[in-house]
Amino acid sequence: MADEVKLFRTWSSPFALRIVWALKLKGVEFETILEDLANKSSLLLENNPVHKKVPVLVHNGRSVCESFVILEYIDETWTNGHPLFSKDPYEKAEARFWAKFGDEMLWLSVRGILLGNEAEQEEAKVQASEHLKYLEEQLGGNKYFGGEAIGFLDLAVGWMANLVSVLEEITGHGLIEELNFPLLWKWMQDFSDAPVIKESWPPRDKLVVKFRTMRDLYLAGKI
């Protein structure tokens, strides 16, 4: 029986994009179901009753939720395709650790730059800079966080590769100048330009509008 793979996502969710990338890297055919979060489908609610969020992967009728959990599931299910992890347990642990760091620490500081007032933005920028420094070190001399090929951590922090510049445009705050973080800067170019990644980015102009609107509403106390 052929696998039936469906992905519930939105056009802009950076968490869902991880799953698009992973499935494409693995060469898994899948159907995309685009959700409108203002009007969630009953199918989404049925498949993710706990969090009611995208992404949700439905594989042969069974749903998997939470983007990192889905990535691990994909890697363990389609074992013949592009591996998302090193075989070495220590390198796997490093990738998982920094992925979690990216979603918790870095995401929060970047969010602070997007949504903060001027003082909060300055503080968030100092934090983001500390967080990016860790990732710069983690990258070391490798092309990708995964080494010579894109891996779990690349997918986990891949949102940076376009959202940081969107953010810079909206807020006027520079974050990853070439001189500050030369390795991350290069990684952003290499990752963005990898074919599977490049073809999947949401339209940049729509992202700018979306995040600018979000910032305006947030600062006006409306969200």
Add this chain to the structure above:
Amino acid sequence: MADEVKLFRTWSSPFALRIVWALKLKGVEFETILEDLANKSSLLLENNPVHKKVPVLVHNGRSVCESFVILEYIDETWTNGHPLFSKDPYEKAEARFWAKFGDEMLWLSVRGILLGNEAEQEEAKVQASEHLKYLEEQLGGNKYFGGEAIGFLDLAVGWMANLVSVLEEITGHGLIEELNFPLLWKWMQDFSDAPVIKESWPPRDKLVVKFRTMRDLYLAGKI
């Protein structure tokens, strides 16, 4: 060369306890380094410079941080011992999903009962009850979340098995009466009484004092 395994923990950290349990289940010899969080050792800061927290596992000189990351590392490193996961990718995904749920949703609602004022406690109790219902369903007819043997999810939510009753004693709020959640109730007994688990619990009277003090300080606005 024999493995050198060190675990930085505190006497009471429920996150660190997961690692104690996992190492014992695997039959891995390890040295415990007890930390005082009010006066962290330079070795702890060196081994977990990002979060400066316990638990930290140091295996042959290399450190692994974040309790779930450590559990996965242990399972992938000592593959011959007691397995922490099912071999089935879907069951693994379920265990990871509910472990994350336990640390985020359930932990927050239980924390609300511990630290809230009366109104906040009532609200948190409703939420905790919803969260526990999910876990009750997930347990189904199995002895453990891991099936017939203790697995990753048992270790992840194992803190419930003693902290819930400590909390009930401190706050006077009943959470897991036998009638509400009979399966979880039974799991709490079975899990607590499993030899490796039973021998590792911190002293209950010390926990009651610790969490009562925490509640008093929090309500007085001092922490």
